[in-house]
Amino acid sequence: xxxxxxxxxxxxxxxxxxxxxxxxxxxxxxxxxxxxxxxxxxxxxxxxxxxxxxxxxxxxxxxxxxxxxxxxxxxxxxxxxxxxxxxxxxxxxxxxxxxxxxxxxxxxxxxxxx
Amino acid sequence: xxxxxxxxxxxxxxxxxxxxxxxxxxxxxxxxxxxxxxxxxxxxxxxxxxxxxxxxxxxxxxxxxxxxxxxxxxxxxxxxxxxxxxxxxxxxxxxxxxxxxxxxxxxxxxxxxxxx
Numbered sequence: 001x002x003x004x005x006x007x008x009x010x011x012x013x014x015x016x017x018x019x020x021x022x023x024x025x026x027x028x029x030x031x032x033x034x035x036x037x038x039x040x041x042x043x044x045x046x047x048x049x050x051x052x053x054x055x056x057x058x059x060x061x062x063x064x065x066x067x068x069x070x071x072x073x074x075x076x077x078x079x080x081x082x083x084x085x086x087x088x089x090x091x092x093x094x095x096x097x098x099x100x101x102x103x104x105x106x107x108x109x110x111x112x113x114x
Numbered sequence: 115x116x117x118x119x120x121x122x123x124x125x126x127x128x129x130x131x132x133x134x135x136x137x138x139x140x141x142x143x144x145x146x147x148x149x150x151x152x153x154x155x156x157x158x159x160x161x162x163x164x165x166x167x168x169x170x171x172x173x174x175x176x177x178x179x180x181x182x183x184x185x186x187x188x189x190x191x192x193x194x195x196x197x198x199x200x201x202x203x204x205x206x207x208x209x210x211x212x213x214x215x216x217x218x219x220x221x222x223x224x225x226x227x228x229x230x
Contacts, residue, residue, distance in 0.1 A: 042222050045218060048216065093159075
């Protein structure tokens with residue numbers, strides 16, 4: 001079965017550094033999402049992306065965050081200047097145009113900001 | 115704004131028995147989806163079951179079924195014949211149907227332990 005792939009599985013960075021989290025969605029999917037899960041808290045929506053633009057973003061997704069689909073296969077989340085509170089598991093998801101509400105999730109990237 | 119509440123932080127069940135996980139939600143929308151996701155120790159989110167709000171019939175997927183009470187805004191998950199592999203975190207989630215946006219609103223989760 002096709003799957004969403006995320007790299008790296010773990011990322012450790014220093015506060016203030018830039019990080020890029022990478023995702024390869026399922027190939028025929030057109031809708032892409034980032035969610036994050038801080039330990040012990042609810043999974044939170046960050047952003048959705050369709051037709052090469054952001055279709056919705058949450059309050060969390062401020063100017064420090066950006067997303068990009070640089071080459072038609074990868075979907076990246078960039079955090080420009082990481083804060084301690086950015087430490088979380090970040091999940092990428094995608095869905096196809098015929099079944100938009102069924103999201104397929106990757107295995108996540110655990111980001112630790114020190 | 116929509117909210118999802120799971121009032122059971124932890125539950126346990128004996129192998130082969132049945133367990134029900136509770137979920138309530140709040141919305142003023144009439145058209146939406148409800149989901150149960152499973153998150154095993156590997157931490158990948160796996161879709162267990164999905165319910166469309168306009169359908170009165172409760173969704174079923176093998177050993178998993180839901181009790182959807184739209185008026186009460188309740189969406190519980192029943193796991194029959196529990197297996198050790200069902201041990202995981204279970205999340206209830208809500209999705210409003212609105213154009214191209216498919217944002218999931220999540221509950222806090224219920225940690226389920228299936229005991230041998």
